[in-house]
Amino acid sequence: MTDTTCLPAEPAVRATQTETPAGLTPLMVILIEIALAAGGFGIGTGEFAIMGLLPDVATSYGVSVPDAGQVISAYALGVVVGAPIIAVLAAKLSRRTLLLLLMGLFALGNVTSALAPDFLSFTALRFITGLPHGAYFGVAALVAASMAPPHRRARAVGRVMLGLTIATLIGTPVATFLGQIVSWRAAFGMVGGIGVLTVVLLALYLPKDQVSEGASIRRELGAFARLQVWLMLAVAAVGFGGMFSIFSYIAKTTTDTAGLPASMIAVVLALFGVGMNVGNVLGSRMADYSLNGTIGGMLAFNVVLMSVFSLTAHDPVMLCICVFLTGCGFAACPAVQTRLMDVAADAQTLAAASNHSAFNIANALGAWLGGLVISAGYGYGATGYVGAVLSFLGLLVFGLSVLLERRPSGRL
CATH class of the missing domain: 1.20.1250.20 (MFS general substrate transporter like domains)
Incomplete structure (x- = not known):
């Protein structure tokens, strides 16, 4: 059964979209x-x-x-x-x-x-x-x-x-x-x-x-008056920082932790890119089946995967597998983008655009926290633990978003 819990009523969808010429x-x-x-x-x-x-x-x-x-x-x-x-x-x-x-x-x-x-x-x-x-x-x-x-x-x-x-x-x-x-x-x-x-x-x-x-400008600004918009932006900014925590330091993890030659860095980066493409294709299909299930499922998946990354980063084969699967985490991006468009109602442009601001905050947050654990002496492999924590926090925020959505009063 298709998950439609986060889809607005059809008339509302039509009202918020710019009219598209018929006959395409x-x-x-x-x-x-x-x-x-x-x-x-x-x-x-x-x-x-x-x-x-x-x-x-x-x-x-x-x-x-x-x-x-x-x-x-x-x-x-x-x-x-x-x-x-x-x-x-x-x-x-x-x-x-x-x-x-x-x-x-x-x-x-x-x-x-x-x-x-x-x-x-x-x-x-x-x-x-x-x-x-x-x-x-x-x-x-x-x-x-x-x-x-x-x-x-x-x-x-x-x-x-x-x-x-x-x-x-x-x-x-x-x-x-x-x-x-x-x-x-x-x-x-x-x-x-x-x-x-x-x-x-x-x-x-x-x-x-x-x-x-x-x-109007006022109507677009109305997106920031909606709690659900802020919660989803928080999910993107925090929950997906783990991908960037790992990716930012993947070159040194490859050489210093896994002991691979520098020539393998390009291969590892390519695996991440392949994973992103696979995740994007599969994730968009999963999102059409269930938006909430895709977002929540990928966040939970990342908690486990990134913990495994830290535990096995010293093993070259496991490093390659985990990097590919980390790239697959991009599967949640079409779902997050679509859900933000839904919860924004008639202020979709601002919400949809702000999603990419949130992901850039995730980039900065993940890289910064990853750098802190490395500087503290825990090693490059520990960036996976940073990612697992961020994914778990994102999962908690998303759970709150879904819970509030299912309560008509909007209260816990």
Whole structure:
């Protein structure tokens, strides 16, 4: 039986969505989804490629690698800040117009990053480039869901997110290779080109739409007046920090804990990327069957998996298996995105965009806490225990969310 406990009544769904032109053929829907996914591919490539190019950036600007790492933080800060602000300020724009503007800003940010004359301007441009990240994914998810029947919405969201997950497997390695062979500037130029291509595809295939009646800044801000929205953002920010706790230090875990040669780091990273793609495909299907079951089940799965990771990180085979399964934890992302769209009622844009702010907070939180346990002398393998604790806390918050939802009064 399909889980519909978190789905709003059908009239409410129609009232909160921008009107989509009737008569979209299956081919048109596929082309639109490809265009939306292309943007996700560009964003994912640009976000992760910098991690492999930091030494080159540091050398180019004459700064240390740790100092160069500030550009990663600047981009993440741009995502956290930009998603809710853009979603609110653009409340009266059609989704097509907003997506074109967001991807245009992303393309411009990457092209100018490639031309930045000094480290300060490069850091500022990475912050600016991060601004459209969350809002793009949020609006793209809404567009994809609006074209799908209710029982296939999560799969539509998952297909858009496939652009991001494929970027970790193909886009990032290609950009990193290009950056190392030619120049890191060429890598950002390539990402900017993907952004331009996405603008063209969206302009060609995404039909013009109308802003929903009553759309306003005040209505979007209403999302933050809903307890369920805050609870789901907390689930994303805390519950999925474990993935980043492990991933942030996976290179050193591979070499120092598992004793594998440095040449195996790329293989381990590829396993994580494959896991993300598998998780995205399977997770979106599971979410269409049961949103609550998918979110809660994956959080519980992560508690066990990440504990096993810490216990077996010294074993090369178990490390590879656990890294692949950790990547599979991405299965919860389409479900979390879809549930946030549901609980936000008529303020879906802000809630959907803020989800990506929450995941970037999870990134920062997981990496920070992982660093603390490593600095305390517990070793790189202990990052799994950090992930298990964060997943358990996320599970508790999600349990509270479901419990409150099932009580008409909203009280415990």
